Amino acid sequence: MDVLRRSSAFAAEVLDVFDRSLTEKELVSQSKALCRDYILSRLNQNGLGWSKSELNLLPSSAALSEASLVLLCLGDELECMQPNLYKNVARQLNISVAMENMVSDAFISVSTELFSTGITWGKIVSMYAIAGALAVDCIRHGHPATVHIVVDSLGQFVRKFLVAWLKRRGGWAEISKCVVKRDLTPEQNWLSSAVESLKYFLTTVYVYVMKEQ
Template sequence: MEVLRKSSAFAAEVLDVFERSLSDKELVAQAKALCRDFILSRLNQNGLAWSKSELNLTPARAALADVSFVLLCLGDELERILPSLYTNVARQLNISVAMETMVSDAFIGVATEIFSTGITWGKVVSMYAVAGALAVDCVRQGHAATVNVIVDSLGQFVRNSLVQWLKRRGGWVELTNCVVKREICPEHSWLSSALDSLRYFLISMYVYIMKEG
């Protein structure tokens, strides 16, 4: 039994090292997968349908399930606190969602502004909230295919500006560690009672993650 425990501990250490040694390409791919999850949740919340032939919105793989769950919960809380900021984003930016280049440039510009004074997990959540809100605008106005442009733009920004910061923190999984330790049941709805049970954590942790670099 002692040998088994040591072997398990060693395996856990190896896995930890592996998770903390993700390549730039892997971190960007995970960022885009999380973005697809976030957008899917926002489209569902707004009762919007989309054509699978138009969008490539494959959900994040199981290894990112915890991260995606926390990101969605924090996004819900952020949008609850600042509802006007994450509604009608295209109109606020004065852009046409019919023009893919304009949407991409606008998103990159907003992301650049968000992180202009440093990087925090709170700002990362804010970037995803902008992506989700902009995607809702695109689908609502009949330009669902532009959603893929938003996902790609987020990936581009992560590649150029956030990859090294993510590496220093051990990757996307660190987002779950800085919020709350918990177990998540696979069948647990991401958009129902989970948010209520975590809300008292999120209200206090929101301030923390916005300030921590």
């Protein structure tokens, strides 16, 4: 009986350690760090070269660095499939990037609609692509402070809707399964998910604009 008690106590300790390694705070922090990485990449691609210090980028772990690389690879693929969809997002949504509350509300609304039928890695990448596109719009229109609002809004959304899903999958490491690691070529399951994401985002843009009119 004593052995069983000790075994149960050990199992509880192991589970407790596992849970602590995937806390809500850590997952949200990682998600925001990945968002900053994604935004920095998109700003640099558009010749808007921000520095890591301006986005408060901190050194990340090897695992998170790999997740960031995969996320950028998948984002590239998604944006190549529909290049016009992830450009001028603020105009598509009929919002002003000068109004921080409007940007935050729009991002949360679009993300909520995007995930209304379930969560997939494709939709998560789509959400990051939206964040990156909004950040580009903010800088181009002279409102750099709003970029941080985009990052914070993504963090809020992850905390409210995605933390449990990420936790069940062991965190961000699982996103690497969406690609062939040697050359980071997206697999077919990713492409199918991306097409689905695009369909829902197109619907979201229409619904959000109609609500604002």
